[in-house]
Amino acid sequence: MSLKITTIGKYYFPFEGGIEAITKSVCDNMAAKHDVRVIAFDHGVGAEAVIINGVDVRRCATIATIKSQPISISAVFRIIFSKEDVLHLHSPNFVASMAVFLKHKIFGKRGRFVITHHMDVFGRPIFRRIGMFFYKDNLRRSDAVIVTSMKNAEISKDIPVPVNFRVVPLGIDLEHYQLDEIARARAANWRSSLSGNAPLVGFVGRHARYKGLDVLMRSAARMPGVHFVVAGDGPKRAEAESLARELGIEERVHFLGKIDHQKKIELLSVLDVFAFPSTETTEAFGISQVEAMAMGVPVVASDLPTGVTDVAQNNVNALVVPPSDEVALAQALSTIIENRDLRDRLGEAAKAFVYSNLSLVKTVEETARVVEGN
16 A cells, blocks of 8 residues: 655755665655655755655755754744655654644644654753653654664663664665775775875764764874774864874874765775774764675774664674773774784674675665554
């Protein structure tokens, strides 16, 4: 039976982000047999209605952005008056949560209501206090709440009411993590020009508060002769670069800035080890460590009580260390660099784990089943 499904997200393709990528993949899949509409905020492209892979995308004009939250009056009205068989809300999203609350208060709950809870809100106490009033009511009315890990559900402070949890781990499109011989040769030449024969540790991700780049820099200072490559961008990049200079390691810590997917997988393919030093439970899963594992790269991750350690399992397919502990991080990175057998064992186990458990196909199909009520 064909359903009319409304998905509410903060942004939507071509905006680049982990949540947006998963949202698009799920909507593309469902659009093959359902009438799928997306309501999202515009991200500099302006208000518009477009069809993308059969998905009806409505971007609503943003009048302001406060503490990373877009404010849109048109989005509120569009959500309130939308008609659908299934409503799927991606959270956190303060404005959308308020609009859904008002929709239910005005018209009552109609049809199936699913929430995907990506992460708890960090900071922003005023926004959080107001938003939680609406969000608690939405949770009570939900038919299912999707989380990437039960660990995230168990430690969540934003889900204080009993709900029907459905666990759907994040996945990646494994077809996009393949390199031919030409690309591998190009990557090897790039590494040689960057760091010669020195060991190479890598980090790829948004340079955000909770990513632990300061911990990584201090670990690098404890590992003379080892080069580090840091890809990505974000609000903490300048601070990390400044710390590298302060520690006197700027000649062997290479900041690449934002890179495209092809460059990313080529970079991953030549690493000795991937560092994932996140420091807070805001890091709910860690798709970048999954990407490294898919390329057969051993990972050292933080021992966080979130989905991060569903993926990185200590001495099985990765090494895990206490968060914010630069000494332990440096020791674990060095252990993998110095022990080729361990490096090979962890890398092979990591790749096998991702291919068996974390494919995008599985994520998309399971999310669609939850949304459809199956």
